[in-house]
Amino acid sequence: MRLFHSPASPFVRKVMVTLIETGMAGRVTLINTATTPMAPDAGLIGSNPLGKIPALELDSGEVIVDSRVICRWIDAQTNDGAGAGLYGPAGQEWPLLTLEAMADGVLDAAVLMVYEWRMRPEERRHAPWVEGQWSKIARALDAIDSRWMHHLEAPLNIGQIAMGAVLGYLDFRHPDRQWRAAHPHLAAWEADFSTRPSMQQTAPVVV
Numbered sequence: 001m002r003l004f005h006s007p008a009s010p011f012v013r014k015v016m017v018t019l020i021e022t023g024m025a026g027r028v029t030l031i032n033t034a035t036t037p038m039a040p041d042a043g044l045i046g047s048n049p050l051g052k053i054p055a056l057e058l059d060s061g062e063v064i065v066d067s068r069v070i071c072r073w074i075d076a077q078t079n080d081g082a083g084a085g086l087y088g089p090a091g092q093e094w095p096l097l098t099l100e101a102m103a104d105g106v107l108d109a110a111v112l113m114v115y116e117w118r119m120r121p122e123e124r125r126h127a128p129w130v131e132g133q134w135s136k137i138a139r140a141l142d143a144i145d146s147r148w149m150h151h152l153e154a155p156l157n158i159g160q161i162a163m164g165a166v167l168g169y170l171d172f173r174h175p176d177r178q179w180r181a182a183h184p185h186l187a188a189w190e191a192d193f194s195t196r197p198s199m200q201q202t203a204p205v206v207v
């Protein structure tokens, strides 16, 4: 299998952590990919017309996107198809899928903030729009810190993997926002979760 990959992408990190935690990382070849809305990677768009990473090309040639679907697919490959259990018991996966969706929404906002500053000429950057994105992130972190911690303090699940990628990305790209200050439960959880070998091996790298 081939994974369109960048060591800076938090969505790719979700997939990499899931591969490592399920023992499947050795089955995947990483394809180093640099892609932006204005300069989509030529090798990628044939597989994912959206021009986004991660995209997973199976040995059959079939391509799976996006990170949410890829992680679900990886989970389903283990234990003779019974799954790795990252989504909880069958029929009860909705809270964990919701937590993952919320984490992905935070990542979308955090990545858009980076793009606004990196890809727009200075005179066209719109600070209120950036602050609107940060407000989404802050509200989601508030909700997770106050109402979702029991899902994070449970056996390993997809919500934890997604939140690990979120908090690592906020440290990587938005350290000035100091997310820990108003989110003590998440801060304590992250201090522990980030010591997992799968998290250490996938720490973001500037490209």
Ligand SMILES: N[C@@H](CCC(=O)N[C@@H](CS)C(=O)NCC(=O)O)C(=O)O
Pocket: 008, 009, 010, 011, 012, 035, 036, 037, 038, 040, 050, 051, 052, 053, 054, 066, 067, 068, 104, 111
């Ligand atoms: N919903 C997608 C989001 C993926 C995404 O936004 N990836 C970024 C890199 S972190 C990307 O490929 N950006 C290029 C673009 O937006 O054209 C997922 O979960 O995989």
